Amino acid sequence: MTERFRAGAGRLCLDFIRTLRYRGTPSELEELPDAAAWGAWIDQLGPFSTPVHPASADDARAVREAVHELLTTSARPSTRRRLNQFAALPVPAPSLTPSGELRWQASDPASAMLSLLARDALDLVTSPEFARVRRCAGPECGALFLDTSRPGTRRWCSMEICGNQAKKSTYRAKAGAS
Template identity: 55%
Template sequence: MPSSPSGFRAGSGRLCLDFIRTLRHRGTGSAAEELPDPMALAAWVSRFGPWESVPPDAADGRDAEARELREAIHALIAAARGPAGVGPSADAPRELVNRVAALPVPAPRLDGSGRPSWHAEDPVQAVLALIARDAVDLVGGPALDRVRECAGADCQALFLDTSRPGTRRWCSMNTCGNRAKKQVLRDRASTGGRGADPG
């Protein structure tokens, strides 16, 4: 069943990180694909791209390409955050991200009343290009040092830590952080003692 636009998670701090979150609970037994078909991809592009909506048929035959880009971005970020950095083992994902980043992105234009709008011959490809360019900027820039993995055991989503001390642990305090705090309270109640503070 394709995800509705409202079911996609935002708020990671970067477009490319929001995109790789479309494989929810990555690396766990409950991993869930949020881009299973063109309709879901069109819904994601409508929510995160510069257009109010993209026709579902604009993404026909593009969902596999989008998932391939997503996994390449994830692999590239994982390599960049590792001890060896981006090296030969990341050549394939790096080349794919670079290739997509070189594609045309949405172009701004003004209408007759001076209002801005966006145009692209292929809106899905243009948004994929934006995502790839954001990944290049993230991996090649100082913000990479602020990328964190959510401490939620069943989440592990990546996010950009914009807190001043750089010690944020949760992708969202409203979801993973709140769940952890509730678990600590339950543990304390069941043992009558004090559990660890999830912070």
């Protein structure tokens, strides 16, 4: 099954801000245009075992932009306040089913997911890992990712996509110059 949303950036909050794909380019694409898309993102990347049906995606997009600002610039006081407010919301609670499976529950799963995302962003920006947040070198990408490579020199958010495209471009340029 092909996943609808990209994952693998190294932190949940980094995967979340990638829902504005190709940020800042002419190809920019909003992946959370409505509540159904936000619910699909939660279903794919969140902890809940049953589908989530949020009423709106407005708060999700607002939190996403606040997280992006926090990670890429000197966040304004209003941005910090917004993230602190969402981080203070209740988070999902674990429970053990009679069959021994772990399930996550929340009275409002969409708000609980926003709380998890805000908390993850606040944790990241105050951790040593923050020094390893990189912007993808792909000219059309620009996604942020956590560089977990030993030397800390990873250039692309995904070797399979952006890295492969860069290598193909380099090869074509060399082949054309010959």
